[in-house]
Amino acid sequence: DARVTQTPRHKVTEMGQEVTMRCQPILGHNTVFWYRQTMMQGLELLAYFRNRAPLDDSGMPKDRFSAEMPDATLATLKIQPSEPRDSAVYFCASGLVGTAHEQYFGPGTRLTVT
Amino acid sequence: DAKTTQPPSMDCAEGRAANLPCNHSTISGNEYVYWYRQIHSQGPQYIIHGLKNNETNEMASLIITEDRKSSTLILPHATLRDTAVYYCIVRRPNQFYFGTGTSLTVIP
Numbered sequence: 001d002a003r004v005t006q007t008p009r010h011k012v013t014e015m016g017q018e019v020t021m022r023c024q025p026i027l028g029h030n031t032v033f034w035y036r037q038t039m040m041q042g043l044e045l046l047a048y049f050r051n052r053a054p055l056d057d058s059g060m061p062k063d064r065f066s067a068e069m070p071d072a073t074l075a076t077l078k079i080q081p082s083e084p085r086d087s088a089v090y091f092c093a094s095g096l097v098g099t100a101h102e103q104y105f106g107p108g109t110r111l112t113v114t
Numbered sequence: 115d116a117k118t119t120q121p122p123s124m125d126c127a128e129g130r131a132a133n134l135p136c137n138h139s140t141i142s143g144n145e146y147v148y149w150y151r152q153i154h155s156q157g158p159q160y161i162i163h164g165l166k167n168n169e170t171n172e173m174a175s176l177i178i179t180e181d182r183k184s185s186t187l188i189l190p191h192a193t194l195r196d197t198a199v200y201y202c203i204v205r206r207p208n209q210f211y212f213g214t215g216t217s218l219t220v221i222p
Binding site for chain 1: 150155156157158159160201205210212214215
């Protein structure tokens with residue numbers, strides 16, 4: 001049963017520290033998405049990759065957030081420096097664009113910045 | 115604007131059909147309607163999608179009005195495990211706006 005995996009599942013860090021979240025997409029999928037979910041804002045798209053190339057990262061604060069896909073099996077989302085307002089659940093999803101298999105979501109990383 | 119309008123919450127008796135409405139009056143062209151659900155603390159899960167014809171799969175049915183300005187997701191026999199937030203999305207290129215969804219509670 002193929003699944004999107006995310007690590008770590010939980011992260012507690014202090015303000016100003018660097019945070020790196022990792023995602024392993026399902027093998028064969030050509031798109032990767034990063035979302036952030038909070039009670040106030042709901043699910044927000046941060047970045048979107050197709051064939052490892054960034055297509056849209058307009059939802060991501062550029063001064064502190066960065067997203068990359070160093071290879072087809074790994075996507076990373078980095079926050080440097082982190083702030084308390086970054087506390088949220090971060091979801092990664094992978095899929096095949098334009099199909100019913102467009103987005104399979106991982107279990108999320110729950111980030112708490114104190 | 116690809117945003118949709120859904121009621122914030124609904125209840126449904128276990129074993130009955132759950133009908134979740136969605137308005138997408140600004141839908142145009144070849145934009146698909148997708149439905150996802152999110153069970154507490156988990157990542158969203160794909161349910162079904164359609165363009166203009168009604169669709170059915172093992173999870174649900176999707177009814178899209180002829181003018182395509184609204185749709186209804188039908189869970190034919192709701193179970194307690196269907197309690198979740200249901201999101202209706204109009205799929206535009208590079209746009210994935212989930213909105214606030216409908217919180218469905220299935221009551222025993």
